[in-house]
Structure formats: structure tokens, C-alpha cells
Amino acid sequence: MKFIFLLLLFLISVIANDAVHTYAKSEECKACHTQIYKEYYGSMHANATPQKDPIHKAVWDRHPKNLKFEQYSCGKCHTPAADDLDKMLTKGQKALPDATNETHQEAISCAYCHRIKSIELHKISNTNIMTNTEKNYFGTMLEHIESPFHGIVSDGNEHMKNGNVCIGCHSHKMNKHGLNVCSTNIDNELNAANCVSCHMPKVDGSVSLLHETKKHAFHGFAGAHFHSEMLTKYVDISILREINSFKINIDNQTSHALLLHPLRVAVLKVSVTRDANVTQLKNETFVRVIGADGKPAMPWAAKTDIKNTMIKANEKRVVKYDFKILKGDKVDVVLGWFLVNPKAVKKLGLENEKVATEFNIFKKQSFNF
Ligand code: HEC
Ligand code: HEC
Ligand code: HEC
Ligand code: HEC
Ligand code: HEC
Incomplete structure (x- = not known):
């Protein structure tokens, strides 16, 4: 019993x-x-x-x-x-x-x-x-x-x-x-x-x-690695021309930050084509860096955010460029990301892994003036 x-x-x-x-x-x-x-x-x-x-x-x-x-x-x-x-x-x-x-x-x-x-x-x-x-x-x-x-x-x-x-x-x-x-x-x-x-x-x-x-x-789970093209409709990119400058607006209609894992870095690349000459403007990066004592650290050692410029949930981010657009100019805008922050690639021994080093293009748009 x-x-x-x-x-x-x-x-x-x-x-x-x-x-x-x-x-x-x-x-x-x-x-x-x-x-x-x-x-x-x-x-x-x-x-x-x-x-x-x-x-x-x-x-x-x-x-x-x-x-x-x-x-x-x-x-x-x-x-x-x-x-x-x-x-x-x-x-x-x-x-x-x-x-x-x-x-x-x-x-x-x-x-x-x-x-x-x-x-x-x-x-x-x-x-x-x-x-x-x-x-x-x-x-x-x-x-x-x-x-x-x-x-x-x-x-x-x-x-x-x-x-x-x-x-x-x-x-x-x-x-x-x-x-x-x-x-x-x-x-x-x-x-x-x-x-x-x-x-x-x-x-x-x-x-x-x-x-x-x-x-x-769809069971391929669209995300930062694969099939991101299925998600582009949730992020709108537009341009606003001003007298001596212009602004790029990124409207993130997602209910979470654009990228979530702290290894990621998003990059906005903008170039202007005028009479067949291409001017590449300064890249803008969006990143959340975690760390301790003011320095970046691995996820298990980090104590705080030391920088967070990632585009947040439902945020409209405006990036200003001090560049005067003229009639006939074409502005090319590319928003994409590195799955692993290029600054951490070497520390992680990932120099030879394409998935960690390549730039993934999320959205590409051209604006003609
Ligand atoms: C990460 C979780 C997850 C995994 C892994 C997953 N599924 Fe699903 N599956 C779901 C969710 C959530 C739904 C409901 C989708 C909806 O409501 O639109 C679903 C729906 C389905 C359906 C219902 C039909 C449809 O398309 O809506 C089938 C059948 C199915 N899954 C089979 C599978 C099979 C087989 C696998 C592995 C090859 C798998 N699932 C792996 C989460 C998952
Ligand atoms: C012998 C065939 C067969 C196999 C093997 C099979 N399924 Fe299914 N499954 C079906 C059928 C038939 C349906 C109903 C689909 C329909 O009505 O269109 C179904 C439906 C489902 C659903 C949907 C339920 C719903 O209401 O949304 C899920 C989830 C699911 N299967 C999961 C699995 C998973 C997980 C496996 C593997 C471990 C699996 N199935 C293996 C035949 C199978
Ligand atoms: C309104 C649409 C929308 C909703 C709702 C949404 N997401 Fe996302 N998700 C996106 C977009 C857009 C991206 C960024 C593009 C990409 O990664 O391809 C993204 C990216 C991701 C990524 C990859 C991020 C990275 O850093 O690798 C994961 C994981 C994810 N979402 C999970 C979720 C989960 C879990 C939920 C629910 C709690 C959710 N998402 C709700 C649209 C959405
Ligand atoms: C059992 C835990 C678990 C569940 C449940 C789960 N996920 Fe995941 N998911 C993960 C893990 C872990 C990864 C990362 C795998 C890797 O990169 O090694 C991941 C990766 C992803 C990615 C890819 C992100 C990228 O960087 O490309 C997307 C998108 C995603 N999940 C969406 C979902 C959605 C949507 C659901 C619900 C239907 C879901 N997941 C349910 C654990 C889970
Ligand atoms: C609570 C659930 C959870 C646990 C526990 C967890 N992870 Fe994850 N991990 C995830 C999810 C969800 C993702 C996908 C996140 C995304 O893409 O934004 C992920 C993604 C990752 C990635 C990015 C992978 C890629 O392909 O880009 C790394 C690296 C990672 N996890 C490492 C770890 C390690 C190492 C551990 C254990 C010490 C761990 N994780 C424990 C949920 C978890």
C-alpha cells in the first residue's frame, strides 16, 4: 500500500x-x-x-x-x-x-x-x-x-x-x-x-x-535575418525639402523598437545624385549599446544602457541633412542593418561569418526633385 x-x-x-x-x-x-x-x-x-x-x-x-x-x-x-x-x-x-x-x-x-x-x-x-x-x-x-x-x-x-x-x-x-x-x-x-x-x-x-x-x-517568421521584405510596409520613409537642408522621416508603425537584440545596428544611408555625380552624405546609425562603467560590455556583464538611439515603438524619427537640394536632384535613401554591430564582430570572432558582417537592406527609396 x-x-x-x-x-x-x-x-x-x-x-x-x-x-x-x-x-x-x-x-x-x-x-x-x-x-x-x-x-x-x-x-x-x-x-x-x-x-x-x-x-x-x-x-x-x-x-x-x-x-x-x-x-x-x-x-x-x-x-x-x-x-x-x-x-x-x-x-x-x-x-x-x-x-x-x-x-x-x-x-x-x-x-x-x-x-x-x-x-x-x-x-x-x-x-x-x-x-x-x-x-x-x-x-x-x-x-x-x-x-x-x-x-x-x-x-x-x-x-x-x-x-x-x-x-x-x-x-x-x-x-x-x-x-x-x-x-x-x-x-x-x-x-x-x-x-x-x-x-x-x-x-x-x-x-x-x-x-x-x-x-x-507564413512559418518562415519574417524578421531581421530572413524575409524582412514582408515587413517593410510597417516602416514609412518620406522626405521634406527645406530651403537650405532636407529631412528624412522614418515612421516606425511597429509596436516594438525597430530592432530588438542589442547586437544589432541599423543604418540610414543617404546619397544625392546631381548631373551624374553622386554625393554620399554621412551615415546615421540607430543602436542600443549596453555596457558597464561607461564602456560596452557583453550581455551577461552589462549593467545599463550606455547609448540608445534605436528607433522606438511607434516613433517618427526625423534626421536632418544640411544639404541644399536643387531641381533635378535625386535623393536615394537606404535603411538597413548589420545583425552584429561591426564594433563587436572581431571581439566575437565573427570576421569570417557573412551573416554577421554583411549589410542587410531593409528598405530602399528614391525621391526626384
Ligand atoms: C514559433 C511558434 C510556431 C512554430 C515553431 C510553428 N508554428 Fe504553426 N502556427 C503558429 C501560430 C501562432 C499559428 C496561428 C497562425 C494564425 O492564427 O494566423 C500557427 C498555425 C499553424 C497551422 C494552422 C494553419 C495556418 O496556416 O494558419 C498549422 C497546420 C501549423 N501551424 C503547423 C505547424 C507545423 C507543421 C510546424 C513546423 C513545421 C509549425 N506549425 C511550427 C506557431 C508556430
Ligand atoms: C497525416 C497528416 C498529418 C500529419 C503528419 C500532421 N498533420 Fe497537422 N493537420 C493535418 C490535417 C488534415 C489538419 C487539418 C487541416 C485543414 O482542415 O485544412 C491539420 C491541422 C493542424 C493544425 C491546425 C489546427 C488549427 O485548428 O489551426 C496544427 C497546429 C497542426 N496540424 C500541427 C501539426 C504538427 C505540429 C505536426 C507534426 C508534429 C502535424 N500537424 C502533422 C494533418 C496532419
Ligand atoms: C505592426 C507589425 C509588427 C508587430 C505587431 C510586431 N512586429 Fe516584430 N517586427 C516588425 C518589423 C517592421 C520589424 C523590423 C524589420 C525586420 O526585422 O525584418 C520587426 C522585427 C522583429 C524581430 C527581429 C528584431 C531583431 O533585432 O532581430 C523580432 C524577434 C520580432 N519583431 C518579434 C515580434 C514579437 C514577438 C511581436 C509580438 C510581441 C512582434 N514582433 C510584433 C513588425 C511587427
Ligand atoms: C520557445 C521560445 C520561442 C517562442 C515560443 C517563439 N520564439 Fe521566436 N525566436 C526564439 C529564439 C530563441 C529566436 C532566435 C534564434 C536565433 O537567432 O538563434 C527567435 C527568433 C525569431 C525571429 C527571427 C528574428 C531575426 O533576427 O530574424 C522572429 C521573427 C520570431 N522569432 C518571431 C516569433 C513569433 C512571431 C513567435 C510567436 C508566434 C515566436 N517567435 C515564438 C524563441 C521563440
Ligand atoms: C527568455 C528566452 C531566451 C533565453 C533564456 C535566451 N535567449 Fe537568446 N534569444 C531569444 C530570442 C527571443 C532571440 C531573438 C531576438 C531577436 O532577434 O530580436 C534571441 C536571440 C539571440 C541571439 C542573436 C542570434 C542571431 O542569430 O542574431 C544571441 C546571440 C543569443 N540569443 C544568445 C543567447 C545566449 C548565449 C543565451 C544563454 C546564455 C540566450 N540567448 C538565452 C530568447 C532567449
């Missing part, structure tokens, strides 16, 4: 523990959700591990959690389907990212995202609460057929419905000095802003091969 009672207690504690969650592999979704799988496979969610993302690896390689503690706490958001996630998150335990562990390389898997039941808000970072039922997925389709492979729960999940299933991982991340290293949503101010409508717009192609639908939600 006592044994059964203890066994029960043990089982309950195991079930209540996040560690026992096992997830279907994303590969298993491919046969039916072919197009969604293909988009997802190329996204940063499928590639969030140190083995697949050289920028993440560069920071992880230098991180005290790695060098001192051998504990991949990043797994909470970067490899949440890991079979040893509990070790990654329990103080004193050791668990490193493993190239040969399939559950690590699943990164942010299909089944993981579709099993987020609710989100607990915390100061350091939020936590996703997962369902215990395997192969039962939350979705938002009002009309769907049954799936021969899994159960579908189309109602009853507030976060899926309001498009905020993302904030368990994307809201904010505070370091041990109390600095928000990366924050989309520190005070939960984005509660009503729908991440999904901007980052997962409806695109052509069927949801599955078993039932023809015209559209599906």
Missing part, C-alpha cells in the same frame, strides 16, 4: 515536472504540412542552436554559463524541446548543447510551439506552460477537417487566438544585474499587439496536403 502511494507520488511529481515532456519531431509534420515545414525549416526557429546559428554560438562560446558552469540555460528559449531541459534550468546541474542529441537540434519545434498552453509572467524571463498530452495541437483554424495523425484544439487557447503565443520567449530577458538585455515587451505593454499578424501573415498555399486551403500562416 505504502509502495503504491509512493509510486503514485513519484508519478505525479514526474508528470508535473517539465522534464518529461517529449515532443513529436518536426520532420513528422512534413508529409502533410509540406509547405509550412519548408518555410519553417529555413527560419531562425529551426536554427536557434549553437550548431546552426553562428551568432548565437559566438556569444555562447564566451558566456560564463558555458565556461564556468557548463549549463546551457539558453535552452529555455533556444532548445526548449531538449530531453534534458530540466538540467539546463536547474541551478548546480550541468548540461551542454549536444550536436548528436536530436531533441537539442529540434530547436524550437513545431510540436513545442503548438503545445504552449499558457504563459507565466516572470521578472527575469517568462515561462511557457506546456500541455502534457502529446499529439494534441493548439491552432486557430475555425474550419478544419480532422487530422489522422493528431488531435486539434482550435479554441480555448487565448494566446494562440490573440497572437501572443510568442511572448513566453520574446517578451524580455533580464541579466543578473537587473538589465533587460533584450526586450520587446517589458511591462507587458504589447498584450494587445498581435505578433502573428505581422510576422506570420497569410500567404498562398495549402495548410496541408489532405485538405486544399488557399492560404496558410
Whole structure:
């Protein structure tokens, strides 16, 4: 009797523990959700591990959690389907990212995202609460057929419905000095802003091969790495000519800062063409630099913002150029970014990684006078 009672207690504690969650592999979704799988496979969610993302690896390689503690706490958001996630998150335990562990390389898997039941808000970072039922997925389709492979729960999940299933991982991340290293949503101010409508717009192609639908939600997750062209409509660029100068206005209609990760730098490049001569005007940069004692520092060591010129949520930024525009001039404006601040590239050993050194063009516009 006592044994059964203890066994029960043990089982309950195991079930209540996040560690026992096992997830279907994303590969298993491919046969039916072919197009969604293909988009997802190329996204940063499928590639969030140190083995697949050289920028993440560069920071992880230098991180005290790695060098001192051998504990991949990043797994909470970067490899949440890991079979040893509990070790990654329990103080004193050791668990490193493993190239040969399939559950690590699943990164942010299909089944993981579709099993987020609710989100607990915390100061350091939020936590996703997962369902215990395997192969039962939350979705938002009002009309769907049954799936021969899994159960579908189309109602009853507030976060899926309001498009905020993302904030368990994307809201904010505070370091041990109390600095928000990366924050989309520190005070939960984005509660009503729908991440999904901007980052997962409806695109052509069927949801599955078993039932023809015209559209599906884009699973390539448009962002700073890929498919930024899908987001240009949320940032307007205009020009205002004055007597001896002109102004470029950048109207960010996004509910968060233009770029979020502190490694990023946005750059505005402006040139004027007059009679086939091109004059390149001074570049304007938008950046949030974090640091300590007045100097830039790595995310784990930073204590404060030492500079923040990043274009904020819903901000209209005006940049003035002391340059007189004449009739016949053409002004070319380019807004883009470096994923890694060129000043940090060398320190991170990323000189030979194209993804870290190339300039990504977001928006290009020409104005004729
Ligand atoms: C609370 C969730 C969370 C945790 C924990 C977390 N990250 Fe991240 N990380 C994110 C999110 C979300 C992004 C995407 C942010 C963006 O693009 O603005 C990201 C992006 C990054 C990037 C940029 C990657 C790129 O390709 O540009 C680096 C570097 C990074 N994380 C390093 C780490 C390291 C190292 C750890 C562990 C010490 C860690 N993160 C822990 C959520 C997290
Ligand atoms: C044998 C085919 C098959 C496989 C394999 C499959 N699905 Fe599905 N799934 C379907 C069908 C059919 C639908 C309903 C689509 C419709 O009505 O248009 C569906 C719908 C869904 C929905 C939408 C629910 C909603 O209401 O919005 C989600 C989420 C989903 N599947 C996730 C997954 C995940 C995750 C995997 C892999 C772990 C997977 N599916 C594998 C056939 C499959
Ligand atoms: C389990 C945690 C988790 C959840 C849930 C999650 N993300 Fe992410 N997301 C990440 C991490 C970690 C990265 C960064 C991966 C990297 O760069 O290595 C990321 C990257 C991204 C990027 C790419 C950013 C870039 O720099 O290109 C976009 C866009 C994005 N997520 C949007 C979303 C949206 C929209 C949702 C909700 C539907 C969502 N994410 C849900 C963890 C998560
Ligand atoms: C009104 C549209 C809109 C909404 C709503 C929105 N975003 Fe964005 N997001 C953008 C735009 C525009 C960019 C900048 C262009 C780009 O990165 O391609 C961006 C960039 C990002 C990036 C990449 C930033 C970086 O530094 O790498 C992430 C991650 C992201 N958004 C996540 C989210 C999450 C999570 C939510 C919901 C809390 C959300 N977004 C809500 C439009 C939106
Ligand atoms: C980062 C979280 C995230 C990941 C990873 C993810 N999904 Fe989704 N998925 C969503 C959200 C959010 C929606 C709801 C979109 C909407 O309401 O417009 C969705 C919608 C769907 C739908 C419903 C049909 C549609 O297009 O609206 C299917 C089916 C689906 N996902 C399957 C998958 C499969 C298969 C994978 C992996 C290949 C996957 N998802 C990976 C968040 C995710």
C-alpha cells in the first residue's frame, strides 16, 4: 500500500515536472504540412542552436554559463524541446548543447510551439506552460477537417487566438544585474499587439496536403535575418525639402523598437545624385549599446544602457541633412542593418561569418526633385 502511494507520488511529481515532456519531431509534420515545414525549416526557429546559428554560438562560446558552469540555460528559449531541459534550468546541474542529441537540434519545434498552453509572467524571463498530452495541437483554424495523425484544439487557447503565443520567449530577458538585455515587451505593454499578424501573415498555399486551403500562416517568421521584405510596409520613409537642408522621416508603425537584440545596428544611408555625380552624405546609425562603467560590455556583464538611439515603438524619427537640394536632384535613401554591430564582430570572432558582417537592406527609396 505504502509502495503504491509512493509510486503514485513519484508519478505525479514526474508528470508535473517539465522534464518529461517529449515532443513529436518536426520532420513528422512534413508529409502533410509540406509547405509550412519548408518555410519553417529555413527560419531562425529551426536554427536557434549553437550548431546552426553562428551568432548565437559566438556569444555562447564566451558566456560564463558555458565556461564556468557548463549549463546551457539558453535552452529555455533556444532548445526548449531538449530531453534534458530540466538540467539546463536547474541551478548546480550541468548540461551542454549536444550536436548528436536530436531533441537539442529540434530547436524550437513545431510540436513545442503548438503545445504552449499558457504563459507565466516572470521578472527575469517568462515561462511557457506546456500541455502534457502529446499529439494534441493548439491552432486557430475555425474550419478544419480532422487530422489522422493528431488531435486539434482550435479554441480555448487565448494566446494562440490573440497572437501572443510568442511572448513566453520574446517578451524580455533580464541579466543578473537587473538589465533587460533584450526586450520587446517589458511591462507587458504589447498584450494587445498581435505578433502573428505581422510576422506570420497569410500567404498562398495549402495548410496541408489532405485538405486544399488557399492560404496558410507564413512559418518562415519574417524578421531581421530572413524575409524582412514582408515587413517593410510597417516602416514609412518620406522626405521634406527645406530651403537650405532636407529631412528624412522614418515612421516606425511597429509596436516594438525597430530592432530588438542589442547586437544589432541599423543604418540610414543617404546619397544625392546631381548631373551624374553622386554625393554620399554621412551615415546615421540607430543602436542600443549596453555596457558597464561607461564602456560596452557583453550581455551577461552589462549593467545599463550606455547609448540608445534605436528607433522606438511607434516613433517618427526625423534626421536632418544640411544639404541644399536643387531641381533635378535625386535623393536615394537606404535603411538597413548589420545583425552584429561591426564594433563587436572581431571581439566575437565573427570576421569570417557573412551573416554577421554583411549589410542587410531593409528598405530602399528614391525621391526626384
Ligand atoms: C527568455 C528566452 C531566451 C533565453 C533564456 C535566451 N535567449 Fe537568446 N534569444 C531569444 C530570442 C527571443 C532571440 C531573438 C531576438 C531577436 O532577434 O530580436 C534571441 C536571440 C539571440 C541571439 C542573436 C542570434 C542571431 O542569430 O542574431 C544571441 C546571440 C543569443 N540569443 C544568445 C543567447 C545566449 C548565449 C543565451 C544563454 C546564455 C540566450 N540567448 C538565452 C530568447 C532567449
Ligand atoms: C497525416 C497528416 C498529418 C500529419 C503528419 C500532421 N498533420 Fe497537422 N493537420 C493535418 C490535417 C488534415 C489538419 C487539418 C487541416 C485543414 O482542415 O485544412 C491539420 C491541422 C493542424 C493544425 C491546425 C489546427 C488549427 O485548428 O489551426 C496544427 C497546429 C497542426 N496540424 C500541427 C501539426 C504538427 C505540429 C505536426 C507534426 C508534429 C502535424 N500537424 C502533422 C494533418 C496532419
Ligand atoms: C520557445 C521560445 C520561442 C517562442 C515560443 C517563439 N520564439 Fe521566436 N525566436 C526564439 C529564439 C530563441 C529566436 C532566435 C534564434 C536565433 O537567432 O538563434 C527567435 C527568433 C525569431 C525571429 C527571427 C528574428 C531575426 O533576427 O530574424 C522572429 C521573427 C520570431 N522569432 C518571431 C516569433 C513569433 C512571431 C513567435 C510567436 C508566434 C515566436 N517567435 C515564438 C524563441 C521563440
Ligand atoms: C505592426 C507589425 C509588427 C508587430 C505587431 C510586431 N512586429 Fe516584430 N517586427 C516588425 C518589423 C517592421 C520589424 C523590423 C524589420 C525586420 O526585422 O525584418 C520587426 C522585427 C522583429 C524581430 C527581429 C528584431 C531583431 O533585432 O532581430 C523580432 C524577434 C520580432 N519583431 C518579434 C515580434 C514579437 C514577438 C511581436 C509580438 C510581441 C512582434 N514582433 C510584433 C513588425 C511587427
Ligand atoms: C514559433 C511558434 C510556431 C512554430 C515553431 C510553428 N508554428 Fe504553426 N502556427 C503558429 C501560430 C501562432 C499559428 C496561428 C497562425 C494564425 O492564427 O494566423 C500557427 C498555425 C499553424 C497551422 C494552422 C494553419 C495556418 O496556416 O494558419 C498549422 C497546420 C501549423 N501551424 C503547423 C505547424 C507545423 C507543421 C510546424 C513546423 C513545421 C509549425 N506549425 C511550427 C506557431 C508556430
